[in-house]
Amino acid sequence: DIQMTQSPSSLSASVGDRVTITCQASQDISNYLNWYQQKPGKAPKLLIYDASNLETGVPSRFSGSGSGTDFTFTISSLQPEDIATYYCQQYDNLFTFGPGTKVDIK
Amino acid sequence: EVQLVESGGGLVQPGRSLRLSCAASGFTFDDYAMHWVRQAPGKGLEWVSGISWNSGSIGYADSVKGRFTISRDNAKNSLYLQMNSLRAEDTALYYCAKDHWVTVAGKGTRFDYWGQGTLVTVSS
Numbered sequence: 001d002i003q004m005t006q007s008p009s010s011l012s013a014s015v016g017d018r019v020t021i022t023c024q025a026s027q028d029i030s031n032y033l034n035w036y037q038q039k040p041g042k043a044p045k046l047l048i049y050d051a052s053n054l055e056t057g058v059p060s061r062f063s064g065s066g067s068g069t070d071f072t073f074t075i076s077s078l079q080p081e082d083i084a085t086y087y088c089q090q091y092d093n094l095f096t097f098g099p100g101t102k103v104d105i106k
Numbered sequence: 107e108v109q110l111v112e113s114g115g116g117l118v119q120p121g122r123s124l125r126l127s128c129a130a131s132g133f134t135f136d137d138y139a140m141h142w143v144r145q146a147p148g149k150g151l152e153w154v155s156g157i158s159w160n161s162g163s164i165g166y167a168d169s170v171k172g173r174f175t176i177s178r179d180n181a182k183n184s185l186y187l188q189m190n191s192l193r194a195e196d197t198a199l200y201y202c203a204k205d206h207w208v209t210v211a212g213k214g215t216r217f218d219y220w221g222q223g224t225l226v227t228v229s230s
Contacts, residue, residue, distance in 0.1 A: 034216045043220035091215045095153035
């Protein structure tokens with residue numbers, strides 16, 4: 001089974017800050033990685049697919065990079081509406097989600 | 107507009123069964139794989155099961171293998187999850203999710219639409 005880790009588990013940042021979340025896979029998953037945003041009380045929403053591709057309609061302040069085992073998700077300028085928990089997901093071998101990173105406004 | 111509406115959740119005793127349904131609309135249902143993903147209260151996301159467009163490829167998480175059965179009825183635009191031998195640890199909000207592709211875990215797979223979930227509580 002492929003295990004996914006994320007860091008940090010939570011963070012607080014100011015509006016306008018650059019926010020970076022890392023996701024690590026327990027084995028090489030190429031670029032078979034997606035990122036989702038889940039706001040409180042809501043269903044998850046796809047933001048990034050195949051490690052670095054922005055889903056249609058998602059603001060360009062969101063981006064992703066990486067391949068192999070190490071991946072990065074970035075919000076270039078944090079906005080109040082970005083308060084959420086962010087999950088990475090591998091699909092190289094079935095599916096595994098990371099434990100999530102909760103993002104708050106400082 | 108894509109819509110996924112789950113139903114069938116509720117309170118059930120350990121060891122009993124429950125069947126979840128997901129009614130899909132706004133897209134050609136039999137062109138896409140579908141999945142169930144669950145979230146225990148206050149916890150993260152866990153993929154449960156997925157099924158290809160024609161039911162030819164099916165996958166399960168180890169935690170539910172042998173107890174849960176996924177199925178679909180393309181004529182009714184519906185996805186199902188039969189849950190048997192339920193345990194307390196199956197308590198969760200169960201989401202139905204649409205895949206971007208026809209197969210389960212093919213290159214380019216992503217869950218591009220999600221329902222709002224149906225809550226399953228397993229307790230005596």
